[in-house]
Amino acid sequence: MTFSEDNHPWLAAMQEPGPRQVLLEANPHMRGFADALGAHRFRLLPHPFTIAADDHARLADAARVLVRAQTTILRHLLATLTRENLHAMFGLPASAVIDWAELAAEERIIARLDVLPTTEGYRFCEMNIDSSISGFEIHDCVDVLCARLGWSLLEGTASPQRDIAALIGRIARDRASERVVICDWDSRVGIGYFGFDLLRGHIVDAVPELDVQLVHHGDYRAEWLREGDRTLVYRGFMHADVDDPAFVERLVGSGATVVNLFDSEIRTHKAWFAMFWDERYRRLLDPATLETIGTFVPRTVRMTPGNQADLIARREELVFKLARSSGGRNVVVGREHTAAEITARLRGTGPLDWVAQRFVETSKVVLARDIGSEPRPHHVVLGIYLVDGAASGLLLRASETSTVVNVSGTAAAGWVVPATAAARQRHLDELRALGAATPVGGRR
Template sequence: MQFHEMNTDWLYALGRRGDLIEACGAVEETRRYLASKNAADEPYLAIPLVMDRGQFDDIAEAGRLLLRAQGKVLGHLTRSLGRAGLCDLFEVPPAIQPFVDWDNLVEGRNLVVRFDVVPTADGYKFCEINCDSTVAGFELFECQKVYGEALGWPLAAHQRSPHEDICRLFQRLTQAHGLRRVLVCDWSRYRGTKTFAFDFLHEALQQALPGLDVRMAYEDDYPADWLQPGQGSDVLVYRGFMFADMDDGGQFIQRICESGAMVINTFETEIRSNKRWFALLHETAYQSLLDERELRAIERFVPKTLAMNPDNAQALLAEKDLYVFKLNCSSGGRGVYFGSEHSAEEMRAVFAQQGVEHWTAQAPIDSTTIELPGPDGERAAHRLVLGLFLVDGHASGVNVRASKHSRVVNVSLGVASCLWASPATPDTYQTLLSRLATQQPLREPAAG
């Protein structure tokens, strides 16, 4: 059963039991939980979703194979182009290059990744690789857990949360390297935003690492003695800020590196997250480096994608309705244009601003929709994007972004709500439906 089919049936059953949900206080419990974490403004819909466990396992394994394929291509490019050529290909500015771990770029150790995956009528398509410790949305697992516990449902049973996977990664690294201090570090512009922050992770790490000094700080209150050259050799830092967040020319991250601290992750992730990747994985020259499983994953899950250049730009514009155009170095849903929604003249003007060689053209993916309530309570069809988390190779559920307004489904653009989907076997799914139908109290929902 595909994602939209499973959740259409599930949401219909859920809607018939408003009496039960109201009596158990599941929505209120979730809202109280968010408020307690200073995230009351997060656009979270307190509605649990589900996903077929077999399909979840399929896309998780596809994600691992795509990362493995990336590493193979990166090894080849490093040997053939050198570091300077690699930086040119992936548009890495000089300011970032000193903070790239070149060995780990190829090896891919300790990665925190969110793949953006679009559910379609006949399966799933990956549309982006977000490979960086700054990826957000995994806090929704905890909201789903609170909701399920209020109703006595095993929504999170036998599932790993992304927080738990990060904690396991930190347990492994602190033990292997004799690290005694841990610091979760964000940028001060995100202090007090009333949306998801790294307080969640900080608390989880404190519980998972008893006996270690676990702190959270921003660039303006990072412990000064930990920043002294050589004084951070027993420190493990979780980087929660992007390069674009830094307004100091890189001085702060330079001081962290000079202190000797180990950082999860440094900015080699800028290369792994570049939108050009899906075009590279489709090129014959690079496919010859890959094994049969990697090639099958690309064929099955990665939409046709082309790197744009002055030679093919006119032809691609002539068929613009067949493509979504993406700026290679972009995030947060910015720099994404569906060709069918813009004239050729508009797209030429967009390309002229940065240069056409900084763009890729990807076959658009038609998301299936499910009906969800908006802020006004009115139900409407919402397009979906799933966020598949892989932490140190371990899959830990899917964040769901839903929008009734835009084909670019991104929370940071203010056009989407967020939910969580729990993987469920067919037996678990039927058990949930049965409990939903029979659990007390049982009264007819109010008319309308």
């Protein structure tokens, strides 16, 4: 059963008069919550979704296997290549400060693995491993919706931000830290998307005994640099944001514990799925891991001068991705472009900067972007979060027009709750009861 088929009864129930009425009443509160946090450009879907608990568990297990396979290969690379070789292999400038010990470990990993709900089952399309990833704020938005309704949908479910806060608490205790500083970059102020205000609140709840600060890099205090051994820093900015590398050097030089340094730029590189299919690295992996890769990872190759022409000729069956990019930028669906257009996109970078991945047909989901609007087919991408190995629910991004689904474009975002069939029915019955208790045009 596809994700679309699995959600069909749920989506139909969201259009019933009772549930539609209570969702209509609660949505402005969810929207206002996001707007108050500065995320006015973030498009929110009007209700949550569900996924079978067994499917979520299988995706979580597969995600852990892929991270473990990546770590196995990284340890081999660290043992056989110089650090300069690794910088070059992953296209990183010398200014990218890397914690080589952390790169060889599986600890302190904060990840979102993006998942395509295809007609063949679930398939991963890329790995985003970095402390600056986002999207988990949608869980908090849905929590506001449920609290307004008195709907118990999220009770007992995992939250990626709570998992991050728990991780920060463990690191702070291990390092005897006295403060936690969430540090973003000045250029991220007022851009219309979520910052780290919500995460700060979760960390305060997890470690109330610590001083927890949220700052942009220009406001990072001199005394924190002097007391680096007592300071735990959560990095909220990307390497691409850094226009003052001297600040990063001062931060690292202070002795502060930073979660994470730019070793995550290596882990989030899009060449990894090609490496999982490369015989040079497959020999390092056990049969069970190779089976997981064969089931969940579309065949991917790194482009070279020798295979570029053939790959472009087979563009109808491929997706081309710039290996160091984010936010859905520089993802080219081959069937939507001519050979000349794809060649032009490659110009100025070089083949080795790109990967080509087998295109998989996704199962569109018929959903309404707003309460009361006509449901229409949407392209959907899911994202499962792994925080220090703990998995939580899924981010859902949906676009009516684009196969490259990106919330910084026209897509909208929602949250997907893992649930058994019995739990799903219980949640629907509860929402219908809430709708029955709400007069049309009035409040309970």
